[in-house]
Amino acid sequence: MSDTRKQIKILGLMTGSSADGLDLCLVRFSGQSRSPNFDVLFSHEIAYPISFQKSFRNPLELSDVEIAQLDVELGIWFASEISKLELDFDYVASHGQTIKHEPPQFTLQIGDPNAMVNKFNRPVIYDFRTADVNEGGQGAPLIPVVDQYLLQRDSTDVLALNIGGIANITIVPGLHNPAPLLAWDTGPGNTLMDKAVRLFTRGEMGYDESGELAAQGILNRPLLHELLKHEFYQLQPPRSAGQEQFGDKYFQQILKQFYPANDQEFKDLIHTLTVLTAKTISQSINSLASDYSPSSLNIGGGGAYNKTLINLLKAELSGIDIHEMNKQGVNQSNKEAFGFAYLGYLFLNNFTANLPSVTGARKAVMLGKMCIPQNDYSEAGVSSR
Ligand SMILES: Nc1ncnc2c1ncn2[C@@H]1O[C@H](COP(=O)(O)OP(=O)(O)O)[C@@H](O)[C@H]1O
Ligand SMILES: [Mg+2]
Missing domain, CATH: 3.30.420.40 (ATPase, nucleotide binding domain)
Structure with a gap:
């Protein structure tokens, strides 16, 4: 087996269209292939406060200003709720809350990663759908x-x-x-x-x-x-x-x-x-x-x-x-949050993650963007973490 058994712990975050709350799954991946070994270390669900439930259940009624405010507020809420759990992880992979999904034009998930990056001093991978939409795909499904x-x-x-x-x-x-x-x-x-x-x-x-x-x-x-x-x-x-x-x-x-x-x-x-x-x-x-x-x-x-x-x-x-x-x-409860941890793993190991046969994209591409802690900019690179 060619794997060097490198281990990384990724916290997957999923907030689905039901707007019921945040699902988390902490996964340790061992290896560097597309099919690493894994262990689920922790899974949890946190209900949204009523105000988020109301806003996210009818996202098409939100104004641009409300969306921009919620983007920041949700990111701060993620950071504060996750910090209460005192988990140990190397990366976060966050789907975010879908506000608009209009392929082939665009797709928008909110939950600004900066608050988590600052609180945990760990990189956050986010915006998993846009790269597929940019290739003419539906940006979905990713699971x-x-x-x-x-x-x-x-x-x-x-x-x-x-x-x-x-x-x-x-x-x-x-x-x-x-x-x-x-x-x-x-x-x-x-x-x-x-x-x-x-x-x-x-x-x-x-x-x-x-x-x-x-x-x-x-x-x-x-x-x-x-x-x-x-x-x-x-x-x-x-x-x-x-x-x-x-x-x-x-x-x-x-x-x-x-x-x-x-x-x-x-x-x-x-x-x-x-x-x-x-x-x-x-x-x-x-x-x-x-x-x-x-x-x-x-x-x-x-x-x-x-x-x-x-x-x-x-x-x-x-x-x-x-x-x-x-x-x-x-x-049945943690699969999607687990899935985003795995999509984070694929990103970190430079693997493509969309399946053109299911999204209709022109080609397979890497999915996600990464927001990294300030001090990592001056270091050799986050991949050496
Ligand atoms: N005990 C239950 N009995 C029936 N339906 C349930 C129960 N628990 C959750 N659900 C349904 O599952 C939905 C949430 O499912 P979830 O997988 O989190 O969806 P999403 O990914 O869209 O957030 C709830 O809105 C509800 O309809
Ligand atoms: Mg849900």
Whole structure:
């Protein structure tokens, strides 16, 4: 083995579109190849304060001034929350909070790295999506390269599903299968269900705990039929979605078609939106070309806790073994934060990280930028750290 077993500890940070909070995962990587050994040393979730939740749930309504202020405030919040944990790391790799995602023009994640660089005196790698967008790609999804790293097998094809605000799927072909690795956003994950639950409970509940409200509702077939007509589901991959497609504006349109008149109808709406998520995921999987024959599906993201959703998926995908993501300390809660630690690792070792077959970029490029401590400018270089 050519690895010199160099070890680095990278703190991965993920703040997803659900705007529920910050997920962290501290990973020690050993080696310098694309597939280093790793140990998950620590994982944690920190809920956003209400003010951030409010701002980031409807990011398209923020003014330029608000965005600029939140960029700094969020960076300071990251630094102060992380410092309470007293962790030992060499680098931070931070996704940031997506405010706008408009490929092929631009994509914007905020959470200014300077406060963390100053507080920890460690380099911070950030802005992982722009380089791909600059190459004509969607800038998303980025986790498929992580799925490949974690899940690729010799002869079996494997599926990885992440159910965050938006849901996305990766098919990792076995090493003996010449078909390309594919990945795409299937449509809404939890985002529409979350909005319905918040409206129903007047903000008291942020989401449908274990899918219990959905379980008490029944399917509104005409509404589901209408919702499935959304043009996003007809697009061929590569495709990525966000608040632009499935944000508040779209939710208001749904309410115009069906405004629940009583508690039961609210539960029916939540149920129907849960079925929409399950159907659009399963249709995506069932439409895979015959070059792929996945036998298992690893689920990650907060939607993995929604029992009603998972049961619907199991019913739709009866031939596939469906289980929660669980590999060497990487599970449904920390996978994306782990993923950004790995993307940081790829950056530090000069590896490309986007997969043109999934983002549509013209070529594979390195992803990320690095903000380094002031004193490192005068030293030989941060890579010697
Ligand atoms: N116990 C639970 N029961 C049902 N849904 C849950 C539970 N915990 C989290 N979720 C769902 O997961 C979402 C957060 O998932 P997450 O993977 O953090 O998404 P994102 O990456 O978009 O932030 C919540 O908004 C909620 O919809
Ligand atoms: Mg989250």
